[in-house]
């Protein structure tokens with residue numbers, strides 16, 4: 001019987017398999033950041049161990065770094081300690097680090113792909129749940145805890161029980177102006193936040209094939225938001241074209257050998273999945289969240305739901321609580337929701353294509369009075385590329401804040417946070433209570449919705465904009 | 471990780487149930503960057519109360535915690551185990567542990583021992599009557615002994631084997647070093663590296 005993509009990649013990485021025990025998997029790439037690594041390194045030190053494969057390990061600073069004044073010492077003492085500790089550990093254990101101020105610094109999930117280190121058929125782990133992003137290249141990529149970080153540092157392997165497999169097939173094409181973000185928000189609203197629990201998911205079908213690598217990363221990034229262990233997309237010409245020529249991509253004969261292997265990384269026709277979900281892209285529309293988990297979403301053109309709309313008592317209660325926290329009225333049109341801050345950035349939507357799209361929509365417009373727009377590139381490279389294309393000027397002329405690279409308001413760990421009851425439209429991936437600052441109210445949106453919302457000050461899509469200069 | 475065969479020591483009677491990981495060590499202590507030194511965060515919310523049992527002079531230097539049911543519930547933070555060990559505990563007894571806490575403790579080398587609640591009650595009574603009372607927890611024999619009281623306990627064979635031999639997860643994996651080296655030798659040469667290509 002044939003194998004799924006996930007099974008192929010898994011089987012290629014089994015170091016040791018024993019009946020009744022988890023498989024021991026080899027890890028091709030271990031990404032590290034300042035947040036979850038300090039105790040792992042300290043554990044190595046206590047046990048007198050070293051990093052087994054520094055050459056398969058890469059560290060970057062992202063979670064705590066400021067996106068303003070990044071050339072000055074970090075003001076927050078906790079953030080500073082974490083960053084300093086990472087620098088010390090990287091030097092002591094011989095790990096390559098891209099620190100603040102380095103041209104390759106940025107969000108770990110933006111940096112890996114742009115360096116060409118993320119390639120098809122790999123196993124990639126990081127002490128961060130959005131590691132699933134790298135699955136867009138046809139790799140098995142997932143987040144791990146601090147003791148697992150230590151385990152991978154010491155052994156370059158991880159004991160793992162084999163997850164089940166699921167196919168999410170998205171047929172048809174996305175309509176004009178509807179993005180990968182809308183697709184994945186629609187999916188999560190359909191499955192709920194726990195629908196993927198225990199599965200490695202393969203996204204497939206025409207709409208997925210038609211996505212750019214950036215779009216595919218957006219989809220895989222949010223796999224964790226519906227509970228999946230990992231999300232992946234079979235590599236194809238789009239994937240190869242993206243990787244070719246990147247700094248760490250294979251070259252010459254190595255490239256040919258690599259591509260030949262990568263072409264085998266598809267689910268066989270006679271393979272079976274443990275579960276399948278089928279969606280139709282052609283009926284999708286701009287999609288936004290109204291509540292406090294990523295599954296609480298509706299079409300932008302719809303109204304805020306009412307607790308009465310839910311039959312399940314716990315969903316009813318969740319709706320009541322969410323409306324209360326979010327300060328929304330049941331039945332109110334989503335388009336009437338006034339937004340204080342728009343955040344364009346994060347490992348979900350902080351890549352060059354995202355910034356281009358935002359700039360294209362904003363060009364010639366002004367950010368609405370009483371609304372602020374924060375544009376935070378996912379990496380220094382993205383920032384420089386955007387500046388080369390003049391996108392920074394478009395944002396600045398519109399009245400936006402153009403920032404340095406990092407996670408920033410995605411998790412509100414650096415000074416970029418929401419005030420209590422402040423409302424954001426955010427291109428990031430989590431809208432939990434307090435995620436972007438204590439009491440902050442987050443609506444997850446696509447890049448076009450974010451840009452249009454910044455111009456109008458209420459949740460909007462580009463179709464709502466009066467053309468610039470008219 | 472140190473080998474654990476048998477431990478004898480004085481004990482702290484913690485007459486509370488549902489002690490969750492936030493009570494074991496509050497979130498503010500999680501910002502630290504070390505693996506050790508969490509003893510000051512242990513039961514932090516209760517420690518400034520002079521009447522709190524751990525503050526009493528007769529319970530200084532204890533190494534066994536006798537807690538109420540449902541110990542270690544709440545968030546999965548590994549710091550809870552570290553804080554208990556840093557404080558000097560080698561063993562925790564309770565009639566019921568949260569699964570994640572029990573898993574974390576076994577991995578870090580803290581022995582969590584489930585015994586019946588009436589055994590806990592007898593131990594509390596004995597320790598409170600005489601804080602110098604010593605308990606012996608014998609992992610080989612799977613028993614807790616206090617004077618005439620001998621109570622058996624259950625622990626799965628795998629965790630017991632690991633504790634007896636002082637093996638942590640990493641130690642066990644490194645026991646398969648030959649398999650890892652063989653795998654590394656057959657990886658394709660075009661796989662990416664972050665340095666030294």
Ligand code: SF4
Nearest residue numbers: 130346347407410411
């Ligand atoms: S951008 Fe947000 S989700 Fe992504 S790695 Fe940073 S904090 Fe995590």
